[in-house]
Every structure is written in C-alpha cells, then in structure tokens.
Amino acid sequence: MFNPENLIRKGLPKGYFKDILVRSLLGGITYLMVLIAVLLFGKIIIDGAPAIFTSEFPFVDTEFLTAKNETLHVFDDAKGTRHQLPASKYNEYIEAHAGQQIYNEQTFSYSGGGIAGPIIGTALLTCGSIILALFFGVCAAIYLAEYAKQSPFIHAVRLAILNLAGIPSIVFGLFGFSVFVLAAPVITANPVDRSLLVLPLFIEGWALSFQGWNSSLMAGCATLACMILPVVITASEESLRAVPQGFRDASLAMGGTRWQTIRKCVLPFSLPGILTSSLLAITRVAGETAPIMFTAAVAAKDDFPWEGLANPFDILSSQVQALPYHIYTLAARIPSSEYTQRAQFGSVLVFLILVAMLSFGSMVLRAKMRKKLKW
Amino acid sequence: MNATNNSMQESPEKTAASTPQAGGNCAVQIQNLSFSYGSSEALKNITLDLDRNAVTAFIGPSGCGKSTLLRCINRMNDEIIGARVTAGKIIVEDIEIHDPSVDVVKLRRDVGMVFQKSNPFPRSIFENVAFGLRMRGIRNKAVLEQSVEESLRAAALWDEVKDRLNESALGLSGGQQQRLCIARTIAVKPLVVLMDEPCSALDPIATAKVEELIWSLKKDYTFVVVTHNMHQASRVSDKTAFFYMGEMIEFGETTKMFTNPTVKRTEDYISGRFG
DSSP: OOGGTTTTTTOTTTTTTHHHHHHHHHHHHHHHHHHHHHHHHHHHHHHHHHBBBBBBTTOOOOHHHHSSSSEEEEETTTTTOOOEEEHHHHHHHHHHTEEEEOOEEEEEEEEEOOOOOHHHHHHHHHHHHHHHHHHHHHHHHHHIISSOOHHHHHHHHHHHHHHHHOHHHHHHHHHHHIIIIIIOOEEESSOOTSSSEEEEOSSSEEEEEEEOOSSSHHHHHHHHHHHHHHHHHHHOOOOOOOOOHHHHHHHHHHHOOOOHHHHIHHHHHHHHHHHHHHHHHHHHHHHHHHHTTTTBBBBSSSOOTTTTTTGGGGGGGBBBBOHHHHHHHHHHHSSSOOOTHHHHHHHHHHHHHHHHHHHHHHHHHHHHHHHHHHO | OOOOOOGGGGGGHHHTOOTTTTTTTTTEEEEEEEEEEEEEEEEEEEEEEETTTHHHEEEEEESHHHHHHHHHHGGGGGGGEEEEEEEEEEEETTTTSSSSSSSSHHHHEEEEEEEOOOOSSBHHHHHHHHHHHHHTTOOOOOHHHHHHHHHHHHHTOHHHHGTTTTGGGGGGGGHHHHHHHHHHTTTTTEEEEEESSSSTOOOOOHHHHHHHHHHHHHTTOOOOOOOSSSHHHEEEEEEEEEEOOOOOOOOEEHHHHSSSSSSSHHHHHHTOOOO
16 A cells, blocks of 8 residues: 555664764864964964064064074063063173072073064075076976977976975985085185186186085075975976966967967966966965075074175075974974073964965965956 | 968078979978878878868868878977877978978978967957967068958958957857957968867857858968868868778869769768768
8 A cells, every 4th residue: 555654664774873973073074184283373473473573563473573583582680570581682781780699590492582683584585586486497397398209208397397396304404404405516716625626717716616505594595495496396397287278389380489479478378377376385485494594594593694795695605594494493493491482482483474474375366366367 | 372371481491492483383392192100001192182272171080190191280299208100291372382391381481371279369359360470470560460360351350359468368159269260360460370170169150250250261261171071071172082991082073072073982972972
C-alpha cells in the first residue's frame, strides 16, 4: 500500500552524529588557529602600543620612529626617583648633575632611543633588492615567455627557477656571504691579499679584483634579490602570458620586430601585473633575517647609513641595521626585562604594521589594476 | 604601385631585378607550395596567382588549410613551432619570401594582416592607427595626424570617431573595432592586405560595412579574404579559391565559381551539401 510518509524518512539519518563530530572537530581546529593568531597579535599590540602610540596629538611617538638606537640607562637619583634615559641623554644628565651620586644603575643594550636606523636600513635593503630583482627577473621572464622556444630544456630551466623558491633563506644567506661578500668582483687600485683573482685593467694602476663587497648594503640587496628572483620571474612570466596573443600578432603583422612588439604591445599591458605581484615579494624581502645576517646587517650602528660618507655612492658599501635583524637581536641577545619591553614589542609592532601596510597596498593595487585592465 | 610602398624591395640585391609591374598582373604568386605543421601536412602542392588590386576569397570547410595559406603569405606561421614550408615557394612582387635574405619584418610591412578577432590595443584610437607608423620611427606629429586621418577616412570610420580620437579604442563597437584594425593595417600602406575571416564576429550591418570597405579600398590594395561565409565570398571577391583537405580544388572567377563550378565537390560545398 502506498504511504507518502515513507518517502521522507523520519528520524535521524544514518551517520548523523558522526557528521556532527567531524564538523565540530574541523571547525574547532580552524578556530583554534584563529585564536592563536588573535592571541599573538593581541599580545604584540597590547605590549607594543605604549611604545609607539601616545595619548597626545599626533598620537604617535615620533621619537621612537625617528631617533637613533641607543643603550638604555636605568638608575635612581639621590631622591630615589627612577630615571630611564638613552645614552646621549644620560651623558647630559651626568654632566648637568655633576657631583651627585646615582644608585642602582643598570644598562640595557639596544633598548633606548628609537628604531630609525633599522627602519631606514630595511627601507634601503628593500628598495635595492626590489630594483635588482625586478630588472633581472623581468629580463628573464621576457626571455622565457617571449623568446625561448618551448622545449624540454626550457621547461627544465623553468622548473629549476621554481625550485629556487623553496630553498631556505639561510642557504641564500650563506650563498650571499660566500659569493657577494667574499668573492664578487670590484674595481680597485689596491686589491686585498685574500682576493681570489686579480685581473689588471687597461687603466694604469687599477685592477679587477675578486675580493667581494664585504658585508654591505650592496651585498645584502644582491642576496635578497636572489632570494625573491624566482617569485618575480614566475609572476612576471604569468603577467606576460596573460597579455592576449592578438596584440602580438597585430604588431608583428604590421611589421614590428620582436623587441618592438614586446616593448610596445606586451610590456606596457603586463607591467601593472608584474608590479603588483612583486609587491608581495617586497613583504618577504622586508621580513627576512637570515639572508642579511652575514651579508649586510649589523646589530648596532651609531650613524645613519648616509652619515660620514666621502661620496654618496659609499652608502652601497656601508653596513646597515635592519628591522627583522634588530628584533632578533633584541629578543635573543639581551635579557628581557620591564625596561626592554618597550623596544622589543614596539619594534615588532612597527614591523607588523609596515608589512601589513605593504600587503594591503598590494591587494588594493591588484584589485584596481584588474578592474582597469580588461580586453 | 608607387616606389615608397615597396620597402621590402629596398634590399640592395633585390632592387635591380624588381620593377613594380614585373610580376605582370599578379601581386602574389604561390607555386607548388606544400606546408606542414610538424608531421601533419596542411597544404599540398598549391599553385595560385593572386591578381593585383583585386579581391581573392579563400573558401572551404574548417581545417582545409585556407587560413594556413593566408598566414604563409606574410610568414605569420613562423611564430608556430614546427610549422614549415616543405616544398614550393611564394613570390610577392617578384621576391621569394621564404628566401633567407628576406627580412620577415620588412615583408610584413608590405603584407599586412587583419585578424578574425578584432584586436585593437587598449590605447586611444589615434595611437592604434599611428602604431605602425610609430614603429617605423615616424615622430612628426603633423605627419602622424595626417596619416591617421587618411587611414580612418579610408576605413570609413573618420566621421564616427573624429571627436573622440583620444578615447580608448575598446569603447568602440565590434564592427568599429574591426574597421579600426583595417585602418591600422592600411595606415602603413602595405601592398597586400590579408584578412582572416574578418567578419565572423560581426553582425550583418557591420559585415556589410566591412565588405563595402573592401570594395572601396581594392583600387589601392590587393586583398585576400578567408571566409566561411559563402555569400560573403560571392559578394566581395573577384576570384575565389576553394580548398578541401589541404588541396586547392578549384580556382576561378567568383561569378563562374558560384554559378557554374567545374568540379563536383565545389558545387556540393557551395550549395551546402557538405561542409
């Protein structure tokens, strides 16, 4: 006998509880990770905020962002008031209060003053490496996408480049150290003794010496550029391939050479894509510690990179401070205490804000470009 | 054909042999041409003479080789890996174009091409038409402006776009875009204009305009039109070649081809019995 109620079965379906269990397990794991992220960022923001935000206008502690990094001196004066002064102000205080006794003096390296040096160093490293990586990366991408025949050899080359992206950054650091710091060629009048090879040049007294660039901004930029080259090449090649074949055909059919076609009909339309994809590489460059540890970064530096230089190009061969390395130094090299927290968490917060701004900027740019470039 | 048009013939070793009318009434001579993509043969022993200042239509079912032949005439097939001419030759204005001494860039300046899908650059209308001239190193603004106006007038597009030359070419309708591509091609004054199904993406009115355009331009240029549309071939061409499976089945006056074809298969195709 036909019973319509049999069509829609009543009661719980088979496997109902198992389904709920799986669902809550997967959801729980997801939200656990979100919770960890929230805790992490919360901790950094809560502890770091006092270092860079103030209650008065302009609500940002400009000194922390613009002052040089110094040693922090903590001491009590004769009245029992506790002072926290960076080295320069401490010296002024001592001079001003000559003859007065101070008590309980403690010093904390790198914890006083601001972090202008690391911010500037990171900016210089990032700019330099992005310029290098874009130049070499776009050249390689143009060759791979436009000129090279799609043979098995080219596929192997492409695969090799992709694999380069998976190499740990510390390996790049060591590579940069052994190649750029110790072996890269320089033109100099007096080669050092450890130079690997000295080739005399035609100009009297000058020689091409493979003695390396020492630990310098130049070596750091080159190392970082090597690290992000695979990302830039891959992104650029994809952007080049995204340009419709019709543009190339039209240009070639009008009697354009291969290079004219690329320069006028392919590059202009792929450049926005190349640039936005490369912005993601910027965040990676800005954040890496390992590649610059041996090649460019120093923990402490009294001058800004451009100070005390004979000519402006010497900035390339000067060492710099860098934010990620500064954070590493603050975290690993000095004992943590209530007086170092401002510098530690402040630096991390500033760093996070910078990286977040870059990421957000690249996302907005990308969205805008996608809207604009339609054919 | 004036001398300035023949940039391809400026190469010194060729100049002596070539006078513009040397090829008789033929702009393009295709002699015993065979062509392969890798191992598959796309064209078999094609011999065909294309009249100067006339429209020749290539018809035939898909994959019959008509587009391949068209792309051979300005060596666009060079871009395809593994594609090569296996036998025979193509002579454009007395120059064998597959000869190693021929510069393919110069060849393409004399043999322009309009593609199936209209492909204006995402630049202004002016820049689209001036593109070929700029590539040739012409920077003089007055010369460019004059040339752009001439080309747009010739392409019957001037009145529609003269007030918005600096707007993006992508704002034009499909038919206008295709006429812009034609204007862009004739702006560099080629000898031969190859058209690969120029109207397949256009509505009947836009198609009619492009066809009118071909008729009106034929006094200055030699046209080769590949088309799937038999009516278009009958409307627009002086001579028609019918291809099937990489072979040329029949070639002759369009009026004769469409009224009284000599080969049975041509008749079958034209009357719609297959294809």
